[in-house]
Amino acid sequence: MNPQPATRNQERVTSNPEQVKDYEKPVETVAPYKEIIEVIKTNGGEAFKRCYQCGLCDSVCPWNRVTTFSMRKIVREATFGLTEIESEDIWRCTTCGRCPQRCPRDVRQIESGVALRRIATEYGVFPTSVKPVRTASASLVGEGNPLSEERKNRALWAEGLSVKTFTEGMEILYFPGCYLSYDPRLKKVARATAGILNKAGVDYGILGPEENCCGESIRKTGDEKLFRRLAKENIKSFIDHGVKKILVSSPHCYHTFKNEYPEFMVNFEIVHLSQYLFELIHQGRLELSREYGKKVTYHDPCYLGRHNGIFDEPREVLKKVPGLELTEMPDSRKDSLCCGGGGGRIWMETQKGERFSELRLEQAMRVGAEVLVTACPYCITMLEDSRLTLDVTEKIDVKDITEIIQEVIE
Numbered sequence: 428m429n430p431q432p433a434t435r436n437q438e439r440v441t442s443n444p445e446q447v448k449d450y451e452k453p454v455e456t457v458a459p460y461k462e463i464i465e466v467i468k469t470n471g472g473e474a475f476k477r478c479y480q481c482g483l484c485d486s487v488c489p490w491n492r493v494t495t496f497s498m499r500k501i502v503r504e505a506t507f508g509l510t511e512i513e514s515e516d517i518w519r520c521t522t523c524g525r526c527p528q529r530c531p532r533d534v535r536q537i538e539s540g541v542a543l544r545r546i547a548t549e550y551g552v553f554p555t556s557v558k559p560v561r562t563a564s565a566s567l568v569g570e571g572n573p574l575s576e577e578r579k580n581r582a583l584w585a586e587g588l589s590v591k592t593f594t595e596g597m598e599i600l601y602f603p604g605c606y607l608s609y610d611p612r613l614k615k616v617a618r619a620t621a622g623i624l625n626k627a628g629v630d631y632g633i634l635g636p637e638e639n640c641c642g643e644s645i646r647k648t649g650d651e652k653l654f655r656r657l658a659k660e661n662i663k664s665f666i667d668h669g670v671k672k673i674l675v676s677s678p679h680c681y682h683t684f685k686n687e688y689p690e691f692m693v694n695f696e697i698v699h700l701s702q703y704l705f706e707l708i709h710q711g712r713l714e715l716s717r718e719y720g721k722k723v724t725y726h727d728p729c730y731l732g733r734h735n736g737i738f739d740e741p742r743e744v745l746k747k748v749p750g751l752e753l754t755e756m757p758d759s760r761k762d763s764l765c766c767g768g769g770g771g772r773i774w775m776e777t778q779k780g781e782r783f784s785e786l787r788l789e790q791a792m793r794v795g796a797e798v799l800v801t802a803c804p805y806c807i808t809m810l811e812d813s814r815l816t817l818d819v820t821e822k823i824d825v826k827d828i829t830e831i832i833q834e835v836i837e
Contacts, residue, residue, distance in 0.1 A: 464508040472542030474535040475505045484526035484536060489765050490519055493781045498526055498536055505543065512547040515554040521772050521783075522647050523765035524733040537647075537770075544649030556776040560648050563774045567653060571639040571660075572605040573774060582635030584614040588621045593632030595669030599698075601631045602684075604677040605640050606804035612811060613804050619833040620676060620700060626836055627712040631674065637664045643683040643730075648771035658683075662693050672696040674703055676829070678730035678737075678803045679769075685735070699731060701741040701802045701828055708747050717835040718750035724796035725753065726787060726810075727763035728803035741802050741828055748835050756790045764790070768805035779816050784809040791823060798824045800831060 467475065482499050490496035496519055504510050510517065520540045527536055547553065553561060563573035570578045582590075584607065593600045601624065607617035624631055639657045646654035665673070673695050675681050685697040707713040725745060731737045738760050745753050758764040767783040779785075788810060791799040801807060810825045 464506075466546055467505055467508070467510070467539075467542055472505060472539040474533065475502050475539050477532040478502045478506065478534045479532060481531065483529045483531070484534075487525040487529050489521070489523060489525065489767075489783050489786075490781075492786060493783065498540075501543070502534060502536070502539065505539065510543055510546075512543065512550070512552050513554070515556055517543045517547065518554065518557045518648075518771075518775065520770050521729075521765050521767055522770035523729045525762075525765070528733065528761065540770075541647055541649055544647075545651060546649070548649035559774045559776065560645075560771055563771075564645060564648075564650060564653060567640055567642075567645055567657065571657070572609060573640060573645070574605060574609045576609040578636050581608045581638060582633060584608055584617045585621060585633065585635075588618060589625060590621050591632040593634055593668055593670065597632050598630040599632075599672050599674050600665070600668070600670045601633050601674045602638060602641075602676075602680060603633070604675065604680050604804065606808065607676050608638075610804070610808070613807060613827075616676060616804065616807070616827040616829055619827070619829040622833055623704070623707075623713065623829060623836065627707045629707075629712075634664060634668065637668075639664075641677070641680040641683045643679040643687070644769075644771045644773060646683075646687075647769070648774075658688060658691060662688060662691055665695060666693070670695060672698065674698050674700060676700050676802075676804065676827075678728045678735070679805065682730045682734055699735075699737060699802070701731070701744060702737060704744045704828065704832060705740040708744060713832070713836055715747055715749060715832065715835045719748045719831065719835055720750040721797045722752045722754060722795055723798045723800050723831070724756050724791050724794055725759075726756070726766070726791070726799055726801040726806060727760055728801055728806050729763065729765050729769055731802055732763055733761055741800075744828060745800065745831065748831060751831070754794050754796060756787075756794055756796075758790065766801075766803075766806040766809040768809045773805050773808065782809065782813055782816075784813040785817055788813050788817060788819060788823060792819065796823060798826050798831075800826050800828055802828045 480499055484498040488498055501516055522537045566573050566575045603617045606613045639661045642654040642657035673684060681697055681699045725742055745751055764787050765783050767777060807825055807827055814820050814825060
């Protein structure tokens with residue numbers, strides 16, 4: 428029996444991308460199973476075929492704490508070319524890394540899921556909750572950031588802080604990233620970082636308007652072409668300025684510069700701020716002399732901890748703070764609960780009651796923490812939003828680790 432066209436409610440990918448511009452438009456059924464499977468394979472999703480449906484991915488997925496979601500189902504459908512790219516399901520994954528960590532067959536759920544998103548992106552098929560990605564994409568093309576802010580204003584966060592423009596020969600390029608450059612809440616983190624670096628006498632500079640988004644999140648939404656454009660522009664700027672060592676605040680920048688930019692045959696020394704704070708304190712370049720006197724818990728960002736193995740340095744930094752009482756939450760270290768902002772979800776709509784960050788705040792309050800500390804701009808954004816929606820702003824604070832250190836240095 429010959430395979431029938433791969434359909435679901437008589438809607439499927441057309442063979443001509445120009446025929447599909449918006450989610451609302453009908454999608455013509457023309458692709459048989461084999462064609463869809465080949466498209467998935469071409470886009471990097473070949474590892475789907477290794478799955479033997481053990482279901483471990485579903486058992487650890489944070490979505491199943493707030494709703495019903497099955498990565499196993501998505502994998503199964505993709506194996507037979509039956510993926511429903513019109514569905515919101517392929518956009519649920521936050522790329523937190525929990526399921527690849529447990530998978531016995533190396534299905535590579537993140538890479539495979541991104542392959543499906545590449546297909547949807549190519550055909551312009553975006554469910555309503557995902558459409559903000561298109562706005563972010565347009566802003567990345569026009570201004571080098573996803574926040575619809577002007578490129579020329581990228582260094583305004585540093586006004587009055589004696590932050591220099593990076594020149595060849597400087598020890599470190601500080602790369603604050605998009606959110607720390609533009610977001611009102613996260614500018615405080617960038618300013619705290621600059622204050623710490625200045626206090627420690629670090630020889631550093633920034634690139635300001637010559638800095639692009641690292642491209643990590645837009646790549647995870649399936650826009651490989653835009654990622655490569657942003658990466659190449661950043662790499663050219665780094666090389667032109669003689670950059671050798673890059674200090675980053677975002678784990679997403681860390682992951683991309685360290686693990687993905689080498690695809691372009693370059694290697695820079697990449698250091699996350701939490702690691703560098705540990706070095707500065709260990710070397711005696713920072714003196715933590717003021718009492719903090721609060722009970723604190725630390726949230727491991729997925730892209731710092733699970734993806735890159737940085738668990739100890741931020742905790743060791745916090746332990747050095749006078750008067751700070753550090754306590755652990757459930758789901759910590761390699762089992763950390765995702766904030767919900769990875770995989771481009773930071774730009775997508777997530778209903779109240781389905782936000783992992785709400786669960787995380789509740790965990791922090793249950794262990795008696797007065798302050799929930801992390802080291803990622805996405806985590807801070809998601810947690811601050813949930814602090815408002817849960818109406819717990821008077822019960823718990825959310826801080827970046829640099830904000831804690833800034834408060835206790837002389």
